[in-house]
Amino acid sequence: MEQLIENLKKQIVETLKLADIDPASIQTDAPLIGAGLGLDSIDTLELLVLLEKEYGITIPDVNVGRSVFASVRSLAEFITSQKKI
Amino acid sequence: MKRHTFGICGYALAASTQIDTHASSILFPLSNDIHSLQRSQILPDPYPAFGRLTTSEKYIVALASCALKTTIDRAATGICIGNVYGSISSDRDYWKTVTSGFPSPALFPSTLPSSPAAETAIALKCKGPLRVFCGPSAGFHAFLSSLALLSQVNETILLIEYSKDPDSAEFGWGSALCLSNKANFAGDFLQIDSETEVDSLAPGASDDKLYLYTLVHALKNHTLFQKRSRVGLKTITVSLQYKEFEHGTAH
Amino acid sequence: MGRIAIAGLGAISALGTNLDSTFLAIAEGVDGLKPFNEFDTGLKAHPSLASISQPLCKVPFSPPSRTAHLAALAIQESLQPISNRKGLRLGLVFATTVGGITNSERVYQHLIQNKISVAEAAHGFNSHEATSCSGYLANMVQAQGFYTLSTACSSGLHAIGMAKRLIEQDQFDLCLAVGADALSLLTIRGFAGLLLLDAAGCRPFDATRAGTSLGEGAGSMLLASDHAMEKRNLSSLGFISGYGSSADCHHMTAPHPEGDGAKRSVKQALLDAQLSSADINAIASHGTGTPDNDYAEIQGMKSVFASLPPFYSVKRSLGHTLGASGTLEAVIAARCLQEGVIPRTVGFNQLDERIGCAPSPLQKTMLTHILKNSFGFGGNNASVIISKSQTEVL
Numbered sequence: 001m002e003q004l005i006e007n008l009k010k011q012i013v014e015t016l017k018l019a020d021i022d023p024a025s026i027q028t029d030a031p032l033i034g035a036g037l038g039l040d041s042i043d044t045l046e047l048l049v050l051l052e053k054e055y056g057i058t059i060p061d062v063n064v065g066r067s068v069f070a071s072v073r074s075l076a077e078f079i080t081s082q083k084k085i
Numbered sequence: 086m087k088r089h090t091f092g093i094c095g096y097a098l099a100a101s102t103q104i105d106t107h108a109s110s111i112l113f114p115l116s117n118d119i120h121s122l123q124r125s126q127i128l129p130d131p132y133p134a135f136g137r138l139t140t141s142e143k144y145i146v147a148l149a150s151c152a153l154k155t156t157i158d159r160a161a162t163g164i165c166i167g168n169v170y171g172s173i174s175s176d177r178d179y180w181k182t183v184t185s186g187f188p189s190p191a192l193f194p195s196t197l198p199s200s201p202a203a204e205t206a207i208a209l210k211c212k213g214p215l216r217v218f219c220g221p222s223a224g225f226h227a228f229l230s231s232l233a234l235l236s237q238v239n240e241t242i243l244l245i246e247y248s249k250d251p252d253s254a255e256f257g258w259g260s261a262l263c264l265s266n267k268a269n270f271a272g273d274f275l276q277i278d279s280e281t282e283v284d285s286l287a288p289g290a291s292d293d294k295l296y297l298y299t300l301v302h303a304l305k306n307h308t309l310f311q312k313r314s315r316v317g318l319k320t321i322t323v324s325l326q327y328k329e330f331e332h333g334t335a336h
Numbered sequence: 337m338g339r340i341a342i343a344g345l346g347a348i349s350a351l352g353t354n355l356d357s358t359f360l361a362i363a364e365g366v367d368g369l370k371p372f373n374e375f376d377t378g379l380k381a382h383p384s385l386a387s388i389s390q391p392l393c394k395v396p397f398s399p400p401s402r403t404a405h406l407a408a409l410a411i412q413e414s415l416q417p418i419s420n421r422k423g424l425r426l427g428l429v430f431a432t433t434v435g436g437i438t439n440s441e442r443v444y445q446h447l448i449q450n451k452i453s454v455a456e457a458a459h460g461f462n463s464h465e466a467t468s469c470s471g472y473l474a475n476m477v478q479a480q481g482f483y484t485l486s487t488a489c490s491s492g493l494h495a496i497g498m499a500k501r502l503i504e505q506d507q508f509d510l511c512l513a514v515g516a517d518a519l520s521l522l523t524i525r526g527f528a529g530l531l532l533l534d535a536a537g538c539r540p541f542d543a544t545r546a547g548t549s550l551g552e553g554a555g556s557m558l559l560a561s562d563h564a565m566e567k568r569n570l571s572s573l574g575f576i577s578g579y580g581s582s583a584d585c586h587h588m589t590a591p592h593p594e595g596d597g598a599k600r601s602v603k604q605a606l607l608d609a610q611l612s613s614a615d616i617n618a619i620a621s622h623g624t625g626t627p628d629n630d631y632a633e634i635q636g637m638k639s640v641f642a643s644l645p646p647f648y649s650v651k652r653s654l655g656h657t658l659g660a661s662g663t664l665e666a667v668i669a670a671r672c673l674q675e676g677v678i679p680r681t682v683g684f685n686q687l688d689e690r691i692g693c694a695p696s697p698l699q700k701t702m703l704t705h706i707l708k709n710s711f712g713f714g715g716n717n718a719s720v721i722i723s724k725s726q727t728e729v730l
Contacts (some may be wrong), residue, residue, distance in 0.1 A: 016136065016137065016191075017136030017137045018133065018136050019123070019124045019132070019133070019135040019136035020124060020125070020131060020135075037133065038131070038133035039133070040133075040134065040587065040590075041587075041589065041590055042134075042137070042190055042191050042194075042530070042588065042589060043137075043191070045190035045191070045529065045530060045531060046189065046190055046191050049187050049188075049189065049190065049529075052187065053187045134588070163583075164583070170465065171435070171464075171465045171466060171486065173461070173464060173465070176437065176440065176464070176522065177444070179522065179526070180440075180441070180444045180522070183378070183521070183522070183525050184444070184445075184448060186378075188525045188526065188528075188529045189529070190526075190529040190530050190531075193522075193525075193526035193527075193529055193530060194526075194588045194589055194713050194714070196522060196526065197433055197486070197488050197713055197714070198433075198466065198486040199486055199487045199488050199491075199712070199713075199714060199716060200588070200713075200714060202487070202714070202716075203488070203583075203588060203713065203714020203715065203716060204588065204714070206583040206584075206585050206714065206715070207584075207585050207586065207587065207588065207714070207715070210585050211583060211585065212582060212583050212584075212585050212597070212600070213582065213583060214581040214582060214583065215487055215581070215583050215714070215716050216485070216487065216494070216498075217485065217486050217487050218483060218484060218485060219465060219466045219467050219484045219485075219486055220465070220466070220467030220470070220471075220484050221467070223484070226483055230498075233501060233505065238604070238607075316481045319480075319481070
């Protein structure tokens with residue numbers, strides 16, 4: 001899990017081409033969208049593409065998406081739960 | 086002959102992949118490669134979306150921020166851009182993501198020829214009108230359009246011309262000029278004389294690809310700029326003179 | 337600034353190949369969307385789009401792209417009222433977002449499949465840029481000057497504003513404002529990728545709206561100076577009385593949530609027309625059907641209008657025709673003004689409490705001034721006021 005979290009942070013910074021942000025400085029439990037990293041709607045959509053491309057996971061609807069993108073930890077938990085199925 | 090007099094808020098020139106500026110106050114400390122431009126070199130405040138800008142968008146934001154160094158009312162500032170190639174390199178990059186099966190949502194807006202203008206307005210908080218012209222005479226069309234906007238309500242116009250395709254040899258130049266129509270503008274100013282002749286020859290258009298670049302170059306060296314351009318049946322001659330600001334003189 | 341007369345109108349859309357048929361379908365409230373299968377979009381389901389499925393009529397020379405072909409047809413219709421243009425200077429302002437991209441897509445595809453060489457591909461890109469369309473069109477109508485504008489989905493309305501300015505500045509006696517866009521894979525995948533397409537088809541201002549629907553088409557408006565109108569004894573089809581524009585400075589794909597840019601653009605247009613907000617009888621809204629746009633647009637309008645005039649959106653009938661939408665929808669609004677018709681908004685069923693007001697039902701009424709809005713990606717806003725002349729009103 002910790003390894004996945006670390007990887008995700010790197011992938012987020014790389015995919016979203018976040019300027020001025022060190023992957024290690026992203027807080028695992030802090031909100032991902034809006035405040036904090038300052039991610040916007042376009043970034044959210046890029047994250048959806050990242051999930052599909054790297055992990056083969058599609059998010060069924062907006063409400064699921066909201067809880068998945070709550071934090072890096074929730075994202076990692078969602079990926080792990082999907083892999084088990 | 087028509088005469089316009091506008092205050093010069095700043096200007097910037099970029100040749101090759103380097104930006105050389107002689108803005109009114111601060112010299113832009115940029116000498117590195119355009120591809121590795123950092124946000125902090127261009128914008129004072131954090132701007133999370135900076136990283137996802139395409140090279141051309143970054144390039145235009147950088148040029149614009151050089152020309153906007155003086156304190157002007159950005160809410161009253163409009164942007165006119167002329168560009169020969171439109172969005173061809175972003176179109177290609179986006180197409181690559183489409184064929185890979187994962188189209189990039191972030192790249193799609195950059196396939197619009199107006200994306201550099203929009204990103205500049207957002208990054209630099211310019212709330213005036215946005216005009217984007219395409220084609221070989223786009224720089225000249227943007228110049229004419231900005232004169233018209235300045236003669237009406239708009240206080241400041243940021244005029245930009247560039248050739249775009251960062252991956253080709255054509256990516257050689259860009260220029261920005263910021264003009265103000267404020268009556269009490271305290272700074273150097275620009276006197277623009279234009280004359281229109283109508284002739285009966287067949288309609289034509291001149292290739293004015295480097296229009297603004299030559300203009301800003303002349304401005305930088307305080308030399309006279311004079312150019313004849315054809316739009317349809319008309320020949321428009323524009324001459325431009327740099328005037329140093331003198332205290333106590335109203336222009 | 338003054339009012340500039342409209343001397344000719346032309347339209348081609350999913351609803352019809354000319355303005356008459358398009359307007360009739362709008363007035364009847366026809367839904368223009370159908371499942372799209374002209375080419376493979378790579379999407380899981382066929383998207384609902386407003387495409388023109390019948391073959392296009394021939395035009396002079398050979399148009400470099402479908403976008404140019406659509407524009408040429410709309411231009412021909414709008415030039416019909418004037419047979420003799422001798423001695424009059426004609427200008428052209430062309431607006432588009434996709435230009436010749438439909439050709440480039442084929443070239444990219446062939447390149448990837450190694451069907452053509454790089455040199456052949458380079459030739460294929462000749463028609464890529466918007467200027468290839470405007471150059472062809474200017475040549476077709478023998479225009480004495482042309483401009484190519486591309487400011488996302490507000491391009492078409494900016495073209496009308498700019499044509500108005502060019503005549504005011506005595507650059508031309510006649511000026512065509514033309515907007516055109518053909519459906520392309522790039523825009524379909526782009527809007528789908530941004531989750532801006534409603535699988536059930538767009539439902540502007542509806543409580544359950546979930547996105548827009550794309551379409552294709554072209555609109556052309558011939559503007560003329562008073563001198564040209566008199567000299568050729570042309571009858572006016574209305575006037576362009578005001579033009580305003582602004583930037584949101586907010587986000588690349590989302591509008592300012594309170595419609596701040598929209599508000600400033602409308603106020604400028606009213607100032608240009610020397611009208612007060614109370615003079616406006618109807619609003620031809622941008623109304624794309626995306627949750628953000630429709631809310632922000634009405635918020636912006638509420639801050640300009642003490643009491644909101646009837647408003648409508650034709651996006652479900654025509655689809656969102658992007659760079660063409662401003663011109664095409666203004667051409668239709670000009671006809672609505674003439675006929676005294678406020679169309680109903682197809683796709684709207686249920687009031688959105690958050691917006692707090694519903695678009696107008698179909699109305700036959702006396703109209704004097706219609707406001708047309710267009711907003712584009714990057715927060716690029718344009719507003720135009722279309723009016724009847726005072727004498728017509730009396």
